[in-house]
Amino acid sequence: MSFKNASVYAAAPATARGVSTKLNARKSDSKIIYTNGKSVIIRDLNNPSAAVTYSGHVHNTTVARISPSGYYCASADASGTVRVWDTVGEDQILKGEYKVISGKINDLEWDGESKRIIAVGDGRERFGHAFLMDTGASTGEITGHNKVINAVSIRHQRPYRAATAADDALIIFHQGAPYKYERMIKTHSKFVQDVRYASSGDHFASVGSDSKIFVYDGKTGDTVGEFTEGIHKGSIMACSWSPDSKSLVTSSMDRTVKLWDIETRKAVTTWTLGAVINDQQVGNTWSGAEDIVSLSLSGDLNVFDRRSGDKPARVISGPQKTINAIASRSPSTFVAGTADGRVLSYDASSGEATYIAGPGHSSLITGLASGSSDKVFSIGFDDHVREIEGNNYTPASSATASQPKSISVADDGTVFIAEINGVEAIRDNQKVFELKTSYTPSAVAASKSINIIAIGEDKKVRLHEWDGKVLKEIVALSGNRGVVSALAFSPDGSLLSAGDSSGTIILFDVQKQKTITNRWSHHSGKVNSLSWTADGQHCASGSLDTHVYIWSAKDISLNIPIKNASMGGVNSVLWVESDGMVGKLASAGADACVRIWEITFHA
Structure with a gap:
């Protein structure tokens, strides 16, 4: 690569x-x-x-x-x-x-x-x-x-x-x-x-x-x-x-x-x-x-x-403050949320940016997640979940029970929010389920292919089954060395990557409920974001250490380091194109710039 x-x-x-x-x-x-x-x-x-x-x-x-x-x-x-x-x-x-x-x-x-x-x-x-x-x-x-x-x-x-x-x-x-x-x-x-x-x-x-x-x-x-x-x-x-x-x-x-x-x-x-x-x-x-x-x-x-x-x-237009999250909206566009509460829509090919209009967040945006069609859901320190459609916020808005930390959308359109005191499930702007936890959830990821929801905490990832009404815990996976800070399922739901505050990424087999590798440990700082290619063969990670790594799921010893990808730390990574032998990865972070990296995957 x-x-x-x-x-x-x-x-x-x-x-x-x-x-x-x-x-x-x-x-x-x-x-x-x-x-x-x-x-x-x-x-x-x-x-x-x-x-x-x-x-x-x-x-x-x-x-x-x-x-x-x-x-x-x-x-x-x-x-x-x-x-x-x-x-x-x-x-x-x-x-x-x-x-x-x-x-x-x-x-x-x-x-x-x-x-x-x-x-x-x-x-x-x-x-x-x-x-x-x-x-x-x-x-x-x-x-x-x-x-x-x-x-x-x-x-x-x-x-x-x-x-x-x-x-x-x-x-x-x-x-x-x-x-x-x-x-x-x-x-x-x-x-x-x-x-x-x-x-x-x-x-x-x-x-x-x-x-x-x-x-x-x-x-x-x-x-x-x-x-x-x-x-x-x-x-x-x-x-x-x-x-x-x-x-x-x-x-x-x-x-x-x-x-x-x-x-x-x-x-x-x-x-x-x-x-x-x-x-x-x-x-x-x-x-x-x-x-x-x-x-x-x-x-x-x-x-x-x-x-x-x-x-x-x-x-x-462009962001003035730190970019905290990016999410795909369509094959040609993605959105970025910033520390001053604003969201911008980017044309993936030209780089032209447009502000999302309407009643948005009043403070720092902590997460973005793609839904069906071109809908995107956002969370912020104003303790609200908001919905973006086109270049506007919709009137839909939900207050969270506590401060939101991570967000993900399941295949049925349910929005899961990891909060300080638990996990909420919201659908059609209504709370459909709330999971009270004895631990502090730190990250959440919903599989798009199977009804499995992953919730991160200190040194553990808890897998839950979602039937549309209730979250039922299946197993707790261990192996991480710190608080789990980023989670991402491969597109087919068979693999789960879990990054933590120590810089380690654990790759899990979801069906077998076991660790595939704990050797993705080259980061020296907190892993802030993970993103899988469309074919599920490669996973990208962005870290507080300013670096981006591309990992191979086929050959777990193979990786590409992109050093100093964003001054001050990389907060989010996203594959904007990953078909065939060449992919394009977007990374963004503390310097408020979005960088597009062209990755060549060698056979």
Whole structure:
């Protein structure tokens, strides 16, 4: 057996209310760069499956920008560290790592030669630093501010200039290089959220929480003018220049995006997005020659074509938080549940994601299970079972007796939920049976072929017969070394795999009620998920140790390790295609990305 990474369905940018989120784009193509958790993501707007992730940071990342040459990326994190790494090839070789300031970095910028970087943010000794990308040596001082710096921009033409914007309502203009204080600009009356130089270097613009927009001379820092007509009604969080330096786009917390003509300083187009808090616009960038990308607080990337339309031409969605569970919905789609209570439906081939609409969960989703047709059932920390049909939640909803931990659906449509105090059976939104247990159920699995229900506990798996009305225990299978955390029947119901908190997976013969092997023990952390191929010949496992393993039921000594499949741990695995000699496995976890692995099964 062998594998390769076929595609990555990327997470959405991480956002926070009232905080400007920095996006970056490569002007030569449709790729944009942003951060989520400890990952840096380079995403192709035209191909959702063609994403690249970088996971070299120890702390949560805050901003990333590609160098003008296109060869390197500089990414920063909440600890004040900047890492410079190679974007050419798959190795992502580290060029340098530098401790820049003592706190969170909010923004950074390259100079026009791709040699110098200025990083700014919140520090004790200083709020910003200018340094060489290859050695980390200082190349000037960023001074003049007395509060957190929110943004920095560098003129890419000689003579070099740099502008920084901060919570002290000031813009500091620097000469360079080496960079040094030249003048203080007092145009804004509140926090200055963003400052950006035009590609031509002739001007730079600033926006702030006072809803004001100013344009300045790029060489001298003199104020050229203020935009006064058709201005935003809320804090302006980001601005970005068109490639020809003739237009400026701004994004605001009033849920609007505006395109401005620089010469007349008037709004050419205004786009309004929704009417709720999640529609507030917190970041933007200009991708390629025509596409404007604005970021919603919800994480949605709104792509506008400035030539037409009063709505986004496309909306690109994705999870912002940890993916806890995935489940098949049809041969071409699957769903993913996240730590913020949202469920997304993915197109398995393209990677396009759509939010499930309607009254969903209010907190972390703990499990998903496929039912008949394209129905999916979900459970969460809000102690409810909910039903998904199509791209919507149905009105069907059931409260659980205690906190749900695992869910599975039997062939007759009965939904089984393992809870802290027992196991419930629900059919047609009605409780049909409740099993009170003397132990704490940790996982549940229902066979699709035979009426057998498996319930996991500490070091045991209990098999029950289900007659449609009552669960009757048949046998208790032992062999696991810890709490049974994942269970899965093979499609024909003859085999049962049981993973536990120690990283061990036990393979059982269901009919003979005995252990086939206890040698599937390569994981070093809790097994979170198990999934069988359609022919029942191979089982995939995902673990807290970040790894995925493919196990052979025919040759129990044969396996494929997929190391570091998801930074922070793999929470769920699912075969989205497993016919013939090639299968496709989806894995998802703490980094909020879904990865598709192409597995070749050798005869």
